[in-house]
Amino acid sequence: MKPRTLAGAAGADLRAGRGAAPQRRPYPVLLPRGVIGREPAKTLCLVRGRGAVVWDSAGRQLIDTLAGLGQCAVGYGRAELADAAAAQMRELSAFPLHAGPVNEPALLLAQRLAELSPVPGSRVSFTSSGSEGVETALKLARLAHFxxxxxxxxxxxxLDGGYHGMTAGALAVTTLAAAHRGLGPPPGHVIRLTRPDPARLGPLPVPALLAELERALGRAGPHRVSALIGEPVLGVAGNIVPPEGYWAGVRRVLDEHGILLIADEVATGYGRTGDWFAAPRFGxxxxxxxxAKALTSGYIPMGAVLTGARALRMLDGFPLLHGFTASGHATAAAVALANLDIIERERLAQRAAETGARLLAALRPLEELPWVRAVRGRGLMLAVELTEDPAVAERARLLPGRAAEAGVLIPHAHPVIRLTPPLVITDVQAQRVADVVTGEVRRLGG
Structure with missing residues (x-):
């Protein structure tokens, strides 16, 4: 069978790397960040990837600073992950755990994740995405109390600035304003807390943040609160690293009231911050x-919720009815096992810590610029936050295009340049990213 290729005028524009101008034939994809009914002004079409590098349809080579959306930990073009998927598909492609029977790859992966889990005594629930995982965790937390x-x-x-997904329950605990447009006011069952951002709160903000938490519980009635959900490092908000002692303090307050704590490690898990999981490092x-995300490095959709001993004791005896068609997907589990082998064998968590520290040091001088609010990060989860000056914002619109011309893919540049490259990024590539980001940010001053 002849392979399908891009065809027509829009396809020609995509192949040329120019993006699709309005055509007689509408642009075929409803873009997640597009405006419905309007053709995208410029769309990059990627066709290949190897390691930390991707190529567009014009043959241009770009260092990927986002790892997709932070998921491609082991880099692109990993033949062993494709082989793992193909081999499993030949044996048993999938059979939903929700249907009753189990499959061997899902059992092996559950055992592996229970051993890696930062929560003692964990048992594993499989999902297809981070959003499904958040839905699962919120549901389990409430059922545990019941x-x-x-x-x-x-x-x-x-937390204000927290991002937890786009399904109804996950969106309810997400504070991204644009995602709530047209959907009415935020749900009343969610209590929002100030984001733990040292750049905005100044020195020693932890006591004030914990006092706010106590006040919020006093107003709501702690006996009505099932859980607090938070990212160890707030990703979409700008890779914000909370101040030292924040999460340990939150844990103490929650324990006083019997409230469960859910760590959203969709973005931080499996080596991104320099550890297998970020939560323990922050107390x-x-x-x-x-x-989710780096569990399979994005080669196939999969997520997992790790439920620890305390929540399991509370849930003991409950007749759980929860799952999804692709829960414990056998092929996805086989890919995840192979992916975890790569992360462990190549010591990618340690590499993230070392490469991230060098990249952060190279970017740190940008904090001297008046239009830079902060440079921060942990492992290969870094950010350069710009001020809200309209002139800086206008100039920053040109930054992604200029960076691409220099061989670095930076899709968004204001108010935060977020850097979450594949953990396999080489030292030479990381230095190139630092050089391009440094040069372009310095140009924003006018």
């Missing part, structure tokens, strides 16, 4: 952990 003592705890604490000690 099963434990019959209490109804409908309220959830969430977070969660009860449930949501993961």
């Amino acid at each position: 099963q434990h003592d019959g209490s109804d705890r409908p309220l959830v604490l969430a 977070m000690h969660p009860d449930l952990v949501v993961t």
Whole structure:
């Protein structure tokens, strides 16, 4: 069978790397970040990837600073992951755990994740995405209280700036304003807390943040709150690293009121911050952990929720009815196992810590510029945050295009340049990213 290729005028524009201008034939993809009914002004069409590099349809080579959306930990073009998928498909492509039977790859992966989990005594629930994982964790947390003592705890604490997904429950605890447009006011069952951002709060913000948490619980009634959900490092908000002692303090307050803690490690898990999981490094000690993205390095959709011993004790005896068609997908599990082998064998978490420290040091001088608010990061989860000056914002619109001409893919540049490259990025590539980002940010001063 002849392979399908891009065809027509829009296809010609894509192949030329110019993006699709309005055509007689509408642009075929409803873009997640597009305006419905309007053709995209410029769309990059990627056709190949190797390591930390991608190529567009014009043959241009670009260092990927985002790893897709942070998921491609082991880099592109990993033949062993394709081989793992093909081999499993030849044996048993999938059979949903929700249907009753189990499959061997899912069992092996659950055992592996339980061993890696930062939560002692974990058992694993499989999903297809981070959003499904957040839905699962929120549901389990509320059910845990119901099963434990019959209490109804409908309220959830969430951080301003937190991003947890786009499905209904996950969106409820997400504070991205644009994602709520047209959907009415934020749900009343979510209590929002100030984001723990040292760049905005100044020195020693932890006592004030913990006092705010206590006040919020006092107003709501702590007996009505099931859980707090938070990212160890806030990703979409700008790769914000909370101040030292914040998560440990939050854990202490929650323990006083019997409230569970959910760590959203969708972005931070599996080596991104320099550890297998970020929560322990920050003293977070969660009860449930949501993961996805780098579990398979994005080669096939999969996620997993790790439920620890405390929540399991509370849930003991509950007749759980929860799952998805692709829960424990056998092919996805086989790919995940091979992917985790790569991360472990190539010591990619350690590499993220070392490469990230060098990249952060190279970018740190940008903090001297008046139009830069902060340079921060942990491992290969870095950010350069710009001020909200309209003139800087206008000039920053040109930054992605100029960076691409220099061989670096930076899709978005204001108000934050987020850098989450594949963990396999080489030292030479990382230095190139630092040089291009440094040069372009310095140009923003006019």
